[in-house]
Amino acid sequence: MTADSDTPSLSVDGHVATLRLRRPGQANRLGPQDLDVLREHLDAVNANDAVRVLRILSEGKYFCSGYDISSLASETAPSSLYFGQTMDLIEAARPVTIAVVQGGAYGGGTDLCLACDFRIGTPQADMFMPATRLGLHFYPGGMSRYVTRLGLAQAKRLFLTAERIQADEMLRIGFLTELVPADRLQDRLDALSAQIVAMAPIPLFGVKAQLNRIARGEIDHAGIEQAVLRSEQSEDLAEGARAWKEKRAPNFTGR
Numbered sequence: 001m002t003a004d005s006d007t008p009s010l011s012v013d014g015h016v017a018t019l020r021l022r023r024p025g026q027a028n029r030l031g032p033q034d035l036d037v038l039r040e041h042l043d044a045v046n047a048n049d050a051v052r053v054l055r056i057l058s059e060g061k062y063f064c065s066g067y068d069i070s071s072l073a074s075e076t077a078p079s080s081l082y083f084g085q086t087m088d089l090i091e092a093a094r095p096v097t098i099a100v101v102q103g104g105a106y107g108g109g110t111d112l113c114l115a116c117d118f119r120i121g122t123p124q125a126d127m128f129m130p131a132t133r134l135g136l137h138f139y140p141g142g143m144s145r146y147v148t149r150l151g152l153a154q155a156k157r158l159f160l161t162a163e164r165i166q167a168d169e170m171l172r173i174g175f176l177t178e179l180v181p182a183d184r185l186q187d188r189l190d191a192l193s194a195q196i197v198a199m200a201p202i203p204l205f206g207v208k209a210q211l212n213r214i215a216r217g218e219i220d221h222a223g224i225e226q227a228v229l230r231s232e233q234s235e236d237l238a239e240g241a242r243a244w245k246e247k248r249a250p251n252f253t254g255r
């Protein structure tokens, strides 16, 4: 599958990668071709050891209006399970992910947000989950993300009523991890990315992956203990301890 000018783009600048949804005329809906291209970009990012942060941005007024509704109604397009499996891949991405929710997130677009580690919104953001109203049962990873990120009561409220909520309420229930004025969005995004990039990569990626497993109810004691021992033997821990003693910023290499 090759990208065209409407499918999501990927750019990489040092430790920071940016995925951009580029179908503003259709509220950045994601069709099968977009999902294929997203998967290719995720493969590229996961294979690039330098990348520590992956930002997901959109063009236009809406962040993402979910799965292409015409694909849902088509017998030849992949099942909406394919959409869900793609969101699972976003959750499992090796770098730390930040969704930049500058506008509406609807249906599967809300799950794209919840699959990310951070969700920075602006006051222009809003969301609703219309799957049940459309006649569609949601897929397992997305239901699980709703419950683990927002809690059972909010998951039921949003799935069972398709209520539309605004940015301040999205922040209150934990859908957004922070809400910033639109004119401060870029500065805040850069500051958050820099904070993450300053972390030691081995525990950064390892802790992220294990926290996601814990959220799914899987506690990998043995794997976490091995990761602790590995980090204790790493050059980065020695550098971190030296930097702390010398009162300077550490210079981590990921070894």
Ligand SMILES: CC(C)(COP(=O)([O-])OP(=O)(O)OC[C@H]1O[C@@H](n2cnc3c(N)ncnc32)[C@H](O)[C@@H]1OP(=O)(O)O)[C@@H](O)C(=O)NCCC(=O)NCCSC(=O)C[C@@H](O)C[N+](C)(C)C
Pocket: 025, 026, 027, 029, 030, 062, 065, 066, 067, 068, 069, 070, 072, 080, 081, 083, 084, 104, 106, 107, 108, 109, 111, 129, 130, 131, 134, 136, 137, 138, 139
């Ligand atoms: C986004 C929106 C609020 C924008 O309204 P607007 O008044 O500013 O603009 P518009 O004229 O409605 O939309 C612009 C264009 O964008 C298209 N569009 C917008 N969202 C789309 C979508 N999700 N699928 C296909 N086309 C979509 C519209 O059909 C239209 O196409 P056209 O110019 O060819 O007429 C409005 O289009 C809207 O409500 N869209 C649908 C949102 C929605 O219900 N999303 C859920 C999609 S289904 C979904 O995600 C399924 C999910 O729940 C389950 N699963 C993840 C498992 C697959």
